[in-house]
Amino acid sequence: MDNRQFRNAMGKFATGVNVIATEVNGEVHGMTANAFMSVSMDPKLVIISVKEDAQMLDRIKESQTFAISVLSEEQQKMSMTFAGQIDNDEPVEFEYLDGKPVLPNSLAQIACDVSSEYVEGDHTLFVGKVTDIQLEDGQPLIFNCGRYHSLENEKANSAS
Template sequence: MFTKQTFRQAMGQFATGITVITAQNNELEVKGVTVNAFMSLSLDPSLIAISLRNEASIIDTLTQAKSFGISILSDEQLEYSMIFANQKKTEELVSFEYKQSVPVLPEALVQMICEKESEVKAGDHTIFIAAVKDLQLNEGKPLLYHGGQYKQLAE
């Protein structure tokens, strides 16, 4: 038998990229959260999935929103990851780019505009499935996460 901590350690051995999910609430305030539980589901149609803790502050915003942005972070955007993971406080407001009226982070490795298809409760998480409506690719290397630490690809 294993413990929750052992399970968490085991899952931490799976290296992932880092994304920031952004959406506007009904008051048009931008909310964002760092997420590494992100995956491609389907090529045709182009579908993705993200998984968030049910207590995540952005859950209400994503439940209300029809569309949201996904910014796949480059290795030069560690600060964004830390800000949206509440690991770092900043006095400066984060600037966003808007594509099809959806906020994304500037100069992210990939910027995606997604339209929510469904949400599924799964244990202590909610999985959001969305269709990718637009995307932009930019040059750079990904910011990675493994074993509870940020990593970068070696040259």
């Protein structure tokens, strides 16, 4: 199989969209990601995956912390901004949860301390020990087959 076929196959798995953020020397850094999963309830652990050539890799290694903002369907612009797909003319404002930067109005904000890290292929997996969580109501932003989706749009399309 070639890389395009592998990428297309992985794109068939619908995911939520997250912004991973950390702070180093008073500066907040973020990236859009969908490689995120829960691992354990006791202790509460999650995993994120960061590509080896991503600027975020060294920043998380330095800070030893990160936060996950699970985006709502209204936050597609934030996803595109942190994925480098668009330039946002307005400065992005962050809130803090347990001292870690999170995006306001996200469906879930999850603050973590790095528990361990593993290099696998061209990515590093960071296991994060969850230190705090904040939840909001709303619908998730979904990514599938290279496109953004929302549950409401999918419901309307399937009813037609």
